[in-house]
Each structure stands twice: as structure tokens, then as C-alpha cells.
Amino acid sequence: MDTKLKLSKMKRFLILAIGLLSVLSLKAQYGNQFQYNAFFKTAGAFDYPSEVGTDIRKFSVNLFGANMYLGNSIADINWMYNVATNIETGTIDGQSYPVLRNDDGSTYLLPHVVLSHIVNETPSSNFLTGGAKIYPPLSIAYKVKAGEEKEEIATFSFNHSLRVGTSYHFGKDLFSFLYNGNGSFGAEPVNLIDFKLGFHAYSEWAVGAAFPVVELGNGLKVRAGFNLKYLVGYAAFDTRRANLNLVNDNGDVWTFNADYLFNLAVPPVAFDSTSSEIDPVSYGRNGIGQGIGIDFGASVQIFDNLKAYGSINDLGSVRYGGDGVRNIKGSESLTFDGVRVNVYSLDSFSFNADTLLGRFLPEVSSLDFNMPIATRLTLGAEFGLNEQETKKGDTYFKHNFHFTYIQGFNKAPGNSTRPFVNVAYSYRLKNILSVGANTGYGGIYGFNFGGFVGFRGGPFRFGLASNAVFAPLVPQLSKGIDFSINMAFAL
Amino acid sequence: MDICSPSKCIERIMKIKLLTLSALVLLLSGCFKSETWDPGEWEHHFNGPIAKTKIDLSTLTNLQEIRLVDNILSTEINPLWDGLLIVPPITAQSSEKNPQLFEMTDYFKAIHADSLVVSVDFTNGYPIDVGKGTELVFRNADNKEEFFRHAIREQVAPGELYEFDIEVLTDESNPQKIESNIEFYLDNFRSNGTSGEIRDFTGTSTNFSFTIEFLSVLKLELYADKAWSDTIVTTISLFDEGVAQQRLAQGSIGLKLTNGLPINGLSFIEILDENDNKIGQIFTDTLKILPATIDPTTTEVLTRTDEDVLVELPFETLDLFYKQSKLKISYVINTNNISSDNLIIGESSFLRAKVKLDLKVYGHEVEIE
Numbered sequence: 001m002d003t004k005l006k007l008s009k010m011k012r013f014l015i016l017a018i019g020l021l022s023v024l025s026l027k028a029q030y031g032n033q034f035q036y037n038a039f040f041k042t043a044g045a046f047d048y049p050s051e052v053g054t055d056i057r058k059f060s061v062n063l064f065g066a067n068m069y070l071g072n073s074i075a076d077i078n079w080m081y082n083v084a085t086n087i088e089t090g091t092i093d094g095q096s097y098p099v100l101r102n103d104d105g106s107t108y109l110l111p112h113v114v115l116s117h118i119v120n121e122t123p124s125s126n127f128l129t130g131g132a133k134i135y136p137p138l139s140i141a142y143k144v145k146a147g148e149e150k151e152e153i154a155t156f157s158f159n160h161s162l163r164v165g166t167s168y169h170f171g172k173d174l175f176s177f178l179y180n181g182n183g184s185f186g187a188e189p190v191n192l193i194d195f196k197l198g199f200h201a202y203s204e205w206a207v208g209a210a211f212p213v214v215e216l217g218n219g220l221k222v223r224a225g226f227n228l229k230y231l232v233g234y235a236a237f238d239t240r241r242a243n244l245n246l247v248n249d250n251g252d253v254w255t256f257n258a259d260y261l262f263n264l265a266v267p268p269v270a271f272d273s274t275s276s277e278i279d280p281v282s283y284g285r286n287g288i289g290q291g292i293g294i295d296f297g298a299s300v301q302i303f304d305n306l307k308a309y310g311s312i313n314d315l316g317s318v319r320y321g322g323d324g325v326r327n328i329k330g331s332e333s334l335t336f337d338g339v340r341v342n343v344y345s346l347d348s349f350s351f352n353a354d355t356l357l358g359r360f361l362p363e364v365s366s367l368d369f370n371m372p373i374a375t376r377l378t379l380g381a382e383f384g385l386n387e388q389e390t391k392k393g394d395t396y397f398k399h400n401f402h403f404t405y406i407q408g409f410n411k412a413p414g415n416s417t418r419p420f421v422n423v424a425y426s427y428r429l430k431n432i433l434s435v436g437a438n439t440g441y442g443g444i445y446g447f448n449f450g451g452f453v454g455f456r457g458g459p460f461r462f463g464l465a466s467n468a469v470f471a472p473l474v475p476q477l478s479k480g481i482d483f484s485i486n487m488a489f490a491l
Numbered sequence: 492m493d494i495c496s497p498s499k500c501i502e503r504i505m506k507i508k509l510l511t512l513s514a515l516v517l518l519l520s521g522c523f524k525s526e527t528w529d530p531g532e533w534e535h536h537f538n539g540p541i542a543k544t545k546i547d548l549s550t551l552t553n554l555q556e557i558r559l560v561d562n563i564l565s566t567e568i569n570p571l572w573d574g575l576l577i578v579p580p581i582t583a584q585s586s587e588k589n590p591q592l593f594e595m596t597d598y599f600k601a602i603h604a605d606s607l608v609v610s611v612d613f614t615n616g617y618p619i620d621v622g623k624g625t626e627l628v629f630r631n632a633d634n635k636e637e638f639f640r641h642a643i644r645e646q647v648a649p650g651e652l653y654e655f656d657i658e659v660l661t662d663e664s665n666p667q668k669i670e671s672n673i674e675f676y677l678d679n680f681r682s683n684g685t686s687g688e689i690r691d692f693t694g695t696s697t698n699f700s701f702t703i704e705f706l707s708v709l710k711l712e713l714y715a716d717k718a719w720s721d722t723i724v725t726t727i728s729l730f731d732e733g734v735a736q737q738r739l740a741q742g743s744i745g746l747k748l749t750n751g752l753p754i755n756g757l758s759f760i761e762i763l764d765e766n767d768n769k770i771g772q773i774f775t776d777t778l779k780i781l782p783a784t785i786d787p788t789t790t791e792v793l794t795r796t797d798e799d800v801l802v803e804l805p806f807e808t809l810d811l812f813y814k815q816s817k818l819k820i821s822y823v824i825n826t827n828n829i830s831s832d833n834l835i836i837g838e839s840s841f842l843r844a845k846v847k848l849d850l851k852v853y854g855h856e857v858e859i860e
Contacts, residue, residue, distance in 0.1 A: 082526035090859030099859060100528045106856050108528050116530035183536030183849065251538045251745065251847040338543035338845055453507075457499075473522050 036382075036402045036424045039434055039454040039461040040486050047378050048309045049225035050299040052210040053143045053155025057394075062139035062159065063487040069467075070130040071416075071444025071480025074122050077468075078475035083113075115179035124172055129444045131165035131374075131414030135486075154211035157227070162203045165374060165414020170195035182248055189245040193260070196242065198413035200371055201234040202318055203284075204293060213298070221301040225311075226294065233289025233318035236265045236371040238413075241329075254336045260362075261329040263369040265289055265320035272323070291318035293373055305384040305397060314373045321368035330362040374415030379405040390431050400426045400436070406443060416444045422467075424452075432456050438467065446479035461488040533854035537742075540847045546752070547841035548708055556704045561591045561675055564696040565617050568680055572692045577685050578619055584680035591675045592632060595703070598717055600834075603710035605666040609639055609703050612654040613647075616697040618690035621647040622681030627699070632672035640678075658706075666709045675699070710790055713753065713834040718825035724763070727818050740809045742850035744773070748780060748798040749843045753833045756780025758822040762811050771811045773802055773818075782829055783840070790837025804850070 039055065075083075083100065087110060090099035098110035118126070139159035146153050171194035173185075182190060210225030240261040247255045265288055269278050297311025384397025402424040408415040420443030426436030434454040441447050445467060452465035468481040565572040568586050572578070595602075609629075615621050623646045629639040639659060647653045661667045750756070757780070760773035781796040826834055 078523055079526060081523050086526075090857065092857055092859055094860075097857075097859075099857065101859075102527055102529075103525075106528070107859055108530055109854070109857055112533050112854060113528050113530045116533065120531075180534065181536035181538070181851075183538030183851070248538060251849055252540060252747075252845070254539055336540065338540035338847070341542045341544045455503075475523050 036400070036426050036436055036438060036452060039456050040463055040488060047295075047313060048297055048299065048311050048380065049208055049227050049295045050210050050223045050297045050309060050311065052141050052157045052208060052225055053152065054210075054223075054299075056141060056143060056155075059140065059142040061489045062135055063489055065135035065139070065484070065486040065488075066133070067482065067484040068130075068132040069444060069480065069482035071446070071482075072128045073126045073418075073444075073446070073479060074118060074128070075479065076446065076476050077478045077481075079117070081475065083110075115175055118175045119172060119179045122172070126170055126172070127416065127444070128168040129166070129414060129416055131163070133164075134162045136160060136162070152212060154209050157206070157208040157210075159206050159208075160203065161206075162201075163373075163414075164201045165412070166199045167411060167413045167415065168195065168197050169411050177246075182246065182254075183251075185248065187248060187250070189247045189257075191243055191245050193242045193244040195239065196411050197237065197239045198411070199235065199237045200318075200373070200413040201236070202287070202289070202291075202373070203232045203234070204229040205232070206230075206293075206295075208295070219301065219303055223299040223301070224297070225299075226296040229293035229295070229316065231289075231291035231293050231316065231318045231373070232285075232287035233265065233291065233320055233371065234283070234287045235267075236263070236289065236318065236320055238263045238369075238371055240369075252337065256332075256334050256336065258330055258332045260331075261327065263320075263371070264326045264328065265369075265371070266324050268323035270324065271326070288322060288324050289318045289320035289371065291370075291373075292316050297378075305387065306381070307383075308379075308381040310377070310379040313376050313378055315375050317370040317372045319368060319370050323366070325366050325368065327365045327367050327369065328362045329365070372410050372412045374408060374412040375410055376406055376408045376415060388428075388431070394431070396428055396431055398428055400428065402426065402438070404440070408443075418442050418444075420445075422448070426452070434463075437470070440467075444480050445482075447474060447477035448480065449474060449478070450482075452484075459489050462486070535852045535854070537848060537850045537852070540845060543843070543845045545841055545843045548711065548836055548838055551708070551711060551836065556702060557595050559593050559595070559675070559701045559703070561593075561699045561701075562696050563591070563677065563699060564694070565692050568677060572617075572695075574691070574693055575689050576692050577687060577689050578682070578692075580684045581622075581680060581682045585678045586676040586680075587628075587678055589676070590630075593673050593675065595669075595671050595673060598714060598719065599671055600712040600714045601668050601670045602705060602708055603666040603668050603712075604705045604708045605661045605663045606658065606706040607667070607669075607703060608656055608658045608706060609641075609701060610654075610656045611641070611699065611701050612652065613697050613699045614652045615647045615649050617682075617695050618649055618692060619682045619684055620649065621653075621697075622683065625680050625682075626678040628676050628678050629701075630674050631668070631670040632674050633670055635674075636668070638667050638669055638673075642679075646683075663709065669703075671714075675701070709838065711836040713826050713836065715826055715829065715831050715834055718823060718827065720821070720823040722819060722821040724767075724817050724819045727816055739806075739854070740850055740852045741804060741806045742809075742848065743801055743803050745847045745849070746778070746798070746800045746802070747845045747847075748778075748800075749841075750780050750796045750798075751783045751792040751840045752836060752842045753782045753785050753829050753840075754780065754824050754826055754842070755782055755829070756822065756824045758820070760821075761819040762808075763817040763819050765816070767817070769819075770816075771808055773808075774800070775802075780824075780842070782833070785833050785835050785837070785840065787832040787835055790835050790839070792837075792839050 086100055088099050088101055089096050090101075090107060091097075099107050100110055100113050101107040139157075139161070141155055141157040143155040144153045145151060171191060173191045173194050176184065177190050177192060206227040206229040208225060208227035210223060213222040213224045215221045240263055241259055242262070243257070243259045245257045247257070249255065267278050267283060267288055293314055293316030295311060295313045295315070297309060297313075299307060299309040301307050381403045383401045384399065385401075386398035387395055388398055389395050402422075404420070404422040404424075406420040406422075408417045411417060420440060422438055422440030424436055424438030426434055428434045432455065434456075435452070437449070437451045439447075439449045448467040449470040450465065450467035451470060452463065454461065454463035463484075463486045465484040466482055468478060468483075563586065567589055568584055611627060621643060623643055625643045627639075627641045627643070628637060630637040641655070641657060643653065644655070645653075659667065756778075758774075758778040761769050762771035762773070764770045778798065778800060780798060783795050784793040785791070786793055
């Protein structure tokens with residue numbers, strides 16, 4: 001078998017793999033549409049480290065960029081819109097209740113509608129997830145070239161970003177308990193606090209490099225890249241374990257088994273009654289936790305107009321310690337077989353809940369803990385048609401097709417373990433305008449239908465994007481919103 | 492092609508942005524579809540324990556803080572102490588032959604305790620001092636066995652208050668038996684008299700106040716053929732008025748009784764309307780408690796009796812619980828027809844009751860005012 005045949009087979013294999021990935025999953029995650037925008041490879045390269053430098057001749061400065069997202073698995077935009085706009089206050093027997101009324105006059109209590117929806121029409125585990133990422137003007141890339149043909153040796157990058165993420169993952173036991181009652185579980189345990197709640201705010205200082213690895217001929221090129229990040233943590237909250245299981249023994253005895261561990265890190269001033277001020281400069285620079293993160297990935301140029309790339313992002317954690325850390329944990333078991341009634345004072349018996357809850361009083365400590373960041377796998381591909389050339393000799397494609405697959409590996413704040421698949425089309429007009437639309441499913445959004453636009457005026461670049469911008473066209477399928485903006489300067 | 496200047500580019504971008512946003516707002520506002528709420532019937536199934544109670548020796552012991560008050564006239568100490576008198580010093584007067592009789596409880600024939608506290612206070616109402624060494628004595632009425640004797644530690648002048656607490660301890664294997672009927676008298680009464688002065692003894696008396704607190708009771712003896720009964724009426728509101736007829740709930744209530752006491756019991760529960768008219772009942776038949784068998788020597792419970800009752804609560808019964816409905820709970824406990832040897836409550840005796848509820852509550856549409 002000759003080399004040419006081998007390469008041809010490899011290409012076919014890659015194309016097949018990409019095709020398979022595109023149909024493997026119709027579920028979801030936040031997308032970064034700057035991956036699709038030809039003018040913002042540097043910003044997109046935060047997700048694909050190997051792509052840094054592919055859209056610049058010498059260097060770029062990302063002036064400002066921001067991305068925020070919010071999604072859930074419980075309700076689509078249409079449902080939330082209708083609840084928010086139709087809620088009324090109804091009076092029943094002199095008491096006010098929130099109600100929802102249909103056009104035919106049939107009226108339901110709001111908890112009835114909401115609990116029924118969560119219990120009967122959502123997956124077995126749900127989430128609310130949101131996050132934001134801001135790039136201050138400290139994101140630069142510089143391409144080092146050598147040789148007579150000025151071939152790229154490597155492109156080095158340095159960037160700084162601020163990240164905030166929050167997630168609330170929860171099972172349906174509590175809602176089923178409230179809606180269907182404990183009797184509906186029979187003898188099966190009910191986890192009354194089956195949730196994972198997390199919040200994390202940190203910044204990252206990253207140095208990275210991307211470089212050609214090998215050129216195998218026949219247009220097949222491999223490129224690799226990485227980002228090494230120093231992480232500065234500002235605040236974190238994580239429910240490492242949260243279990244309060246209730247087991248009902250034929251209605252005679254309820255057994256509660258609690259096992260929980262919550263970690264919290266905030267500026268020490270929050271626990272120091274003698275100090276009321278925080279030094280913002282010191283806090284911004286040093287934070288209250290430190291950590292290391294890494295992104296690494298590779299790109300494969302299969303044909304001139306077909307490229308595939310993949311990366312592992314945000315592998316690492318922030319370690320929190322010191323006076324601002326609290327670990328709240330408990331492990332307790334107790335049984336309840338009825339409220340004790342003194343028969344000699346039946347007229348005035350009372351239920352002392354404090355006594356029961358007192359058994360669950362947590363143990364509080366200040367031990368260091370690690371807060372993972374949102375580790376995920378990102379795979380992508382782009383395919384171009386109708387190649388054009390600028391006056392300066394740069395080539396681009398007029399029609400571009402993109403594919404993205406993201407799989408979160410953990411439930412770190414802002415992450416989703418539900419896979420996300422996205423496809424996009426972008427049209428590039430004379431290398432000054434790039435506009436497109438994308439659609440996908442999964443991740444934090446459910447169905448998404450978004451758009452993006454980028455402008456290039458000389459060295460300046462400006463872009464806007466949203467995965468949900470067209471979501472209201474299909475509001476019954478969309479469960480999230482997001483928005484991105486980016487400004488850059490590149491040569 | 493022309494490449495615009497940065498300022499023109501920004502201007503163009505802003506125009507396009509505004510146009511895009513305007514178009515989007517128009518587009519999106521018309522895209523939401525009206526939802527129809529149809530959550531289906533809401534069935535909430537509660538299954539669990541509600542209440543429990545236990546009557547045992549410690550429960551009964553907690554009841555045993557008994558306060559006795561006795562007013563002793565000066566003539567009860569000495570029949571001659573009446574009117575204007577000169578009284579010489581006294582060394583050993585006693586009211587033993589004219590003791591005060593107390594009935595501590597209606598139900599317990601005797602209490603066997605190894606630890607009790609007696610608190611006494613009195614303000615001397617006699618026109619002479621009560622001398623140091625005067626003794627306060629309690630004894631059982633039947634066997635005349637003394638279980639408390641206290642000598643006053645200091646002289647108490649007329650009008651002066653005297654207080655003390657004393658804990659009476661005995662060996663656990665040989666507890667003090669205290670009968671329900673007890674006698675109190677003053678013994679070895681001492682006084683300096685009137686010191687030659689004439690004083691008025693007419694109608695003078697002293698209130699002796701005693702509190703007997705049983706800290707550790709080991710055994711109770713009950714009277715035979717005694718009965719206790721009570722009726723408790725309590726307002727209960729499960730549903731708002733006007734809603735009850737919608738058949739909102741059904742289920743069952745379970746009552747489990749375990750009896751280790753030598754008593755019979757009867758109980759029934761009626762549902763009353765706001766005018767106290769009976770409109771229903773919880774138990775079809777009267778609930779009966781049968782007595783346990785007790786070993787009279789060791790006080791061990793030889794056989795316990797159990798009663799496990801599951802009462803169905805159909806829609807019709809629960810629909811009776813309008814606002815203003817009442818539950819009338821009546822019970823009778825007696826020791827009729829039980830051998831006196833068996834009428835003993837020891838440390839292993841108890842009556843335990845547990846109530847559990849299995850209730851399905853239904854909800855659907857609501858009618859708002």
C-alpha cells in the first residue's frame with residue numbers, strides 16, 4: 001500500500017468520524033460562535049488552542065470580549081413567557097393564591113401547574129446553569145515566522161479572562177415528594193435534598209502556543225496547541241454531597257439518613273466581625289484561592305477546505321484555603337414515629353421541630369478544598385466552498401459550514417454534562433463581513449437557533465452573536481439564552 | 492472594493508445593529524404561542540406516622556408533685572390554748588393523737604419510691620415562738636409507718652417564715668412505701684412560751700404547706716374498681732367550607748395500642764358540627780383496651796395486649812370536616828374486675844399508642860372569587 005493510498009484512507013476515516021459525530025447526539029451545551037466567525041479565531045482559540053494564529057499574519061489584540069449564557073432543562077421560553085404573563089392572584093375562601101387561568105375560565109393553582117410540569121414533563125434530573133466570561137484587553141497573540149517563505153514556527157498567546165459560573169443540578173425526588181406525596185414512593189428511599197449547587201468566580205492568566213506539527217503531504221497538515229493557565233479564585237460554593245434520604249416503613253416509621261458536605265470560600269472579611277473592609281486591588285490580584293488549568297488540542301487540515309479540530313478545555317482546579325473557607329458537613333440518621341403527645345395536655349400540645357432539626361446540626365470546619373473548573377471536550381469541523389482571495393493574497397471561503405460537539409465531564413459551575421451539538425453556516429462577503437446562523441441541541445439550551453455577525457474594517461474587528469437570537473421563532477423548543485460580543489485588533 | 496474608514500465602519504455597524512435589533516424585536520414578539528394549562532388531577536398521597544404517646548411509670552411519676560396545706564389551730568396542739576393566756580416554757584407537746592389526714596391521690600393506693608423531696612414552709616401564726624427541735628412528722632394512715640420526720644433547725648418567732656427542702660432517700664431494693672392516705676402531726680413541740688406576758692391565743696393558727704415530689708418511683712399500687720374518664724372536644728378543619736363536598740380526600744387512619752398496664756379502656760371518637768350535633772364517628776365500634784397481666788412479686792408484665800385498628804376514611808367521612816367541625820374524643824379507663832394482686836404498675840409497664848395516617852388528597856381546578 002503506497003503513502004497516497006494511506007492518506008486517502010485517513011481522510012475518508014476522518015470525514016466518516018465527523019459525519020458520525022454529527023448524528024450521534026441530538027442533545028446539548030453552550031456554544032462559542034466565535035469559532036464560526038472567521039475574524040475571531042483568536043477568541044475562538046480559547047476553545048481550540050491549536051487554532052491560535054490561523055487568522056492573523058503577525059499579531060492580534062483582543063480588545064474586549066464577553067459571553068454570557070443561561071439555560072435550564074425544566075421549561076422552554078414559551079412556557080416561561082406564558083407563566084410570567086398570565087399569572088394572576090386569585091382569592092379562594094378569603095385567601096390569596098397565585099393562579100393560572102385558561103381562556104375557557106378553567107383555573108389552576110400555580111404550584112399545581114409548576115409541580116406537575118416538573119414531575120411529569122421533565123427529565124429525571126434537571127439543571128439551571130448560567131455563566132459569563134469576560135476578556136479584558138489583555139488577550140494577545142503573536143506569530144513567530146522563520147525561513148525564506150516566512151513559515152510559521154509558532155504563535156504565542158497571552159490572555160486574561162474573568163469567569164463566573166453557577167449551576168443547580170437537581171433530581172426530581174423533592175418535587176415528586178411535594179406533588180405526589182411520600183406515599184407514592186412506597187418503601188423506596190426519597191432523597192429530599194438531591195441537588196448539586198455550585199458557584200464559582202475566578203480569573204485566569206494564560207500563556208499558550210500553537211504550532212504546526214507535521215505536514216504529511218497531499219494537503220494534510222496537523223497543528224497542535226495548548227494554554228497553561230494560572231487561576232485566581234475569588235469565591236466558590238460547592239455541594240460536594242447532599243443527601244437526605246427518607247425511607248417509609250409502611251407508614252409506621254420514617255427513617256432519615258443525612259449525609260452532606262458543602263464547601264464555601266469567600267473573602268475572610270465575611271467571617272471577621274472586627275473587619276468590614278476588603279482591599280479590592282489585593283483581592284483582584286491574589287484572590288483567595290489559586291490553581292492551575294490547562295487546555296490542549298489539535299487541528300487537522302484534511303483538504304484545503306476541510307478542517308477538523310478537537311481539544312480538552314479547562315482541565316484543572318482552584319484550591320481554596322485560609323480563613324475564608326468553611327466546610328459544612330454532617331452525617332446523621334434518625335427515626336420518626338410520630339409527634340410525642342402528652343395525653344395529660346392534649347389541649348395544648350405542640351410539635352417541637354427544633355428538637356428534630358437539632359439532630360442535623362452540621363459540623364463546621366475550615367479545611368482546604370479543590371474547586372474543579374468546567375472541564376470539557378470540544379470537537380469541531382469546518383468546510384468551505386467557493387474559495388476567494390484578498391488583495392493581499394489571503395484566501396478565504398465564501399460559504400462555510402461548521403460543526404461543533406461539546407461534552408462536559410463534570411458538573412462544575414457553568415458546565416453541563418449533557419452533550420451539545422451545533423451546526424452553522426456562515427457567509428463571508430469580501431473579507432469584511434461574516435454573517436451566519438447556527439442551530440443545535442443539547443447542553444444547557446435544549447434546542448437553539450442563533451446567529452452571528454462579524455465586521456472587519458482594516459485591522460479592526462467587531463462581532464456579535466447569540467445562540468438564542470432566533471430561539472423565540474421556536475419558543476417551545478428553546479430553553480436558554482446567551483449573548484456574545486467581541487472587539488479585536490489584528491494584523 | 493472599498494475598505495471603509497474605522498469611523499464609517501463603526502457608524503455602519505451601529506446602523507446595522509439597530510436595524511437588526513428592531514427587526515428581531517418585531518419578529519420575536521409575535522412568535523410566542525399561548526399555553527393551555529392542563530396539569531391533570533393532583534393526587535397527593537401521604538403515608539406516615541402522626542402521633543404517639545406512652546404512659547408508663549415515669550409519665551405517672553412526673554405527675555406526682557403533690558401539694559398539701561394544713562392549717563393547725565393552737566388548740567390542736569394544746570386544747571387550753573385559747574383566749575388570753577400566759578404560757579410557760581414548753582418542752583414536749585404533741586398533736587400525734589389528733590393528726591391531720593390527707594388523701595394524696597384518688598387513683599394510687601400506694602407509691603413505692605426510693606427518692607422524694609419534701610418542701611415545707613410555714614409562717615408562725617401562734618403568739619409564741621416555735622422552738623428549735625420541734626418535729627414535723629408524716630406517716631401512713633393504715634400501718635402508721637413513719638416516712639418523714641424533720642426537726643426544725645432554728646427557733647421561729649411569731650410572724651416569722653420558715654422554709655426548707657429535704658430529699659428522702661432509701662435503698663432501691665427496699666423503697667419507701669407511701670400510701671395515698673397519710674397523716675401529719677407536730678411532735679415534741681417546743682417553745683419559750685409567753686415569757687410571763689399575757690397573749691391572745693383566740694383563733695390563732697399556722698398554715699403548714701408541703702410539697703411532696705417523687706423523684707424516683709419504682710412501683711405504683713392502684714385502687715380496685717376505680718374509673719377515670721375524660722372527654723376532649725377539639726376543633727379540626729381539614730377543608731374550607733364549601734369545598735368539602737368535592738370529595739377531596741380519602742384514606743385510612745391506623746391506631747396501634749400496646750397495653751402493659753392492669754387497666755381496662757374504652758374509647759370512641761365522634762364528629763360534631765359547629766352546634767355540637769353528632770354528624771359522624773371515626774370508629775365503627777368502641778375501641779377496647781384489655782388489661783395486661785402483671786407478676787405481683789416482680790412487677791414484670793406477663794402478657795401484654797395489643798389492639799391494631801385500621802379505620803377507613805372514605806370521602807363521605809372526610810367530607811364532614813368542614814371548617815368549624817369538631818372531634819369529640821371520649822375515653823374511660825378503669826380497674827373494674829381486676830384482681831388487686833394484679834393492680835401494680837412497675838418499671839416494665841406501659842401503655843403505648845401510635846397513630847398513622849394514609850391519606851390521598853385530590854386537587855384539580857379551583858374556583859376563585
